[in-house]
Amino acid sequence: MSESPLIDTHVDLPQIIRGLGRRPLDVIPDLATRLPGHVDIPKMREGHLGGAFFTVWAPCADQFLDQPYGKDFLGMSEGLRDSLEVLDIIKNMIKQHPDHMQAAHSSADIRAAFASGKIASLIGIEGTHFLGNSLSTVRLFAEMGVRYLTLTHTCHSSFAASSGGGGYMEPSNHGPGLTDFGQELIPELNRLGVMIDLSHTSDQTMKDSIKLSKAPVVWTHAGARAIQDHPRNVPDDVLKLIGDGPGKNPGIILSVFYPVFIGPTPETANVSRVADHIEHVASIVGRTHVGIASDFDGMYAGVHGLEDASKYPNLIVELLARGWNDTEVYNVMGENLMRVMDEVDKVKVRMKDQLPSSAIWEKRPDLPANWGGPEQADLPLEVRDLVNSRLKHDELIFKDQLGII
Numbered sequence: 255m256s257e258s259p260l261i262d263t264h265v266d267l268p269q270i271i272r273g274l275g276r277r278p279l280d281v282i283p284d285l286a287t288r289l290p291g292h293v294d295i296p297k298m299r300e301g302h303l304g305g306a307f308f309t310v311w312a313p314c315a316d317q318f319l320d321q322p323y324g325k326d327f328l329g330m331s332e333g334l335r336d337s338l339e340v341l342d343i344i345k346n347m348i349k350q351h352p353d354h355m356q357a358a359h360s361s362a363d364i365r366a367a368f369a370s371g372k373i374a375s376l377i378g379i380e381g382t383h384f385l386g387n388s389l390s391t392v393r394l395f396a397e398m399g400v401r402y403l404t405l406t407h408t409c410h411s412s413f414a415a416s417s418g419g420g421g422y423m424e425p426s427n428h429g430p431g432l433t434d435f436g437q438e439l440i441p442e443l444n445r446l447g448v449m450i451d452l453s454h455t456s457d458q459t460m461k462d463s464i465k466l467s468k469a470p471v472v473w474t475h476a477g478a479r480a481i482q483d484h485p486r487n488v489p490d491d492v493l494k495l496i497g498d499g500p501g502k503n504p505g506i507i508l509s510v511f512y513p514v515f516i517g518p519t520p521e522t523a524n525v526s527r528v529a530d531h532i533e534h535v536a537s538i539v540g541r542t543h544v545g546i547a548s549d550f551d552g553m554y555a556g557v558h559g560l561e562d563a564s565k566y567p568n569l570i571v572e573l574l575a576r577g578w579n580d581t582e583v584y585n586v587m588g589e590n591l592m593r594v595m596d597e598v599d600k601v602k603v604r605m606k607d608q609l610p611s612s613a614i615w616e617k618r619p620d621l622p623a624n625w626g627g628p629e630q631a632d633l634p635l636e637v638r639d640l641v642n643s644r645l646k647h648d649e650l651i652f653k654d655q656l657g658i659i
């Protein structure tokens with residue numbers, strides 16, 4: 255593990271920091287000594303962690319906060335504020351611990367951080383329900399350094415249908431997979447060089463996204479459904495779409511440590527069973543398309559043998575004991591993921607001349623914007639006349655439905 259970095263693609267530490275104090279930024283210094291939960295700097299060091307994706311997340315309002323988004327996903331905008339606050343926590347976390355953490359965006363950055371003995375620190379967004387139904391926010395998050403976007407959390411969004419939280423999930427009102435707006439999001443993420451994370455999404459969202467994406471897709475924290483029958487795990491028919499060869503998406507599935515997804519029961523889930531998931535996935539997609547992701551600090555406990563960030567070596571020992579050779583182990587630790595990041599970056603370069611998508615969520619009632627102040631006195635006269643003569647939102651929607659415009 256001193257030769258090649260172990261990269262964990264899903265660490266929910268920022269959410270813990272946000273929950274430990276009314277002034278979350280005051281918690282950041284404690285990271286150097288001890289934090290409650292699964293992750294702090296001493297644990298990451300003991301576990302020889304080479305790199306981590308820290309996640310930006312805000313709760314699904316209709317499931318966790320009892321504040322419905324409504325059928326058109328237009329309610330609750332605090333999630334955008336909350337997710338920006340989480341991003342701010344991550345940036346400050348990295349800045350305040352320069353002896354241990356180093357910001358990274360590319361595989362070259364990860365290698366540079368690893369060579370200087372720092373934990374390469376990357377950022378992912380988990381969910382699209384808090385993005386204000388806007389591609390503008392996605393573009394700006396990308397500019398702020400976000401490297402992956404999970405298309406849903408446990409709730410549906412204006413972009414895509416989710417697999418839910420594990421129990422029965424009402425189907426999305428917009429269908430089983432990507433919405434029309436979600437179909438605009440996929441090429442936009444390709445263009446931005448943001449990895450498309452299909453963890454948490456419905457099976458149809460996975461299939462729709464794989465069909466549309468020009469770049470490799472990722473599952474930043476998921477298991478194999480054939481090993482543990484849970485909707486959060488990837489089914490074999492989807493795994494068959496991933497790997498090397500014509501018509502396949504060269505993506506990666508990074509295996510989670512969440513006991514409920516690993517099984518066979520939450521009480522008996524252990525490190526060996528995590529390796530079973532990895533080996534099953536690898537038997538279909540190949541050993542160059544698998545990786546490691548904990549979900550630390552985003553679950554009540556890790557499996558036996560992988561209880562916190564100090565325990566990664568137990569999984570490496572398990573894979574070596576099963577006959578994985580050094581190269582295969584380096585690949586699963588981080589080389590496979592870095593190759594995927596490089597391929598995603600190449601697609602970004604290829605698409606560099608493409609303009610951003612101008613798509614908007616069609617249910618939004620606020621565009622075109624309609625505020626010119628009292629008597630519309632703040633609008634240039636020419637604009638005021640245009641605004642006054644244009645169709646109102648409801649008329650636009652009605653004509654749209656009739657196919658007139």
Ligand SMILES: [Zn+2]
Nearest residue numbers: 380454475552
């Ligand atoms: Zn998750």
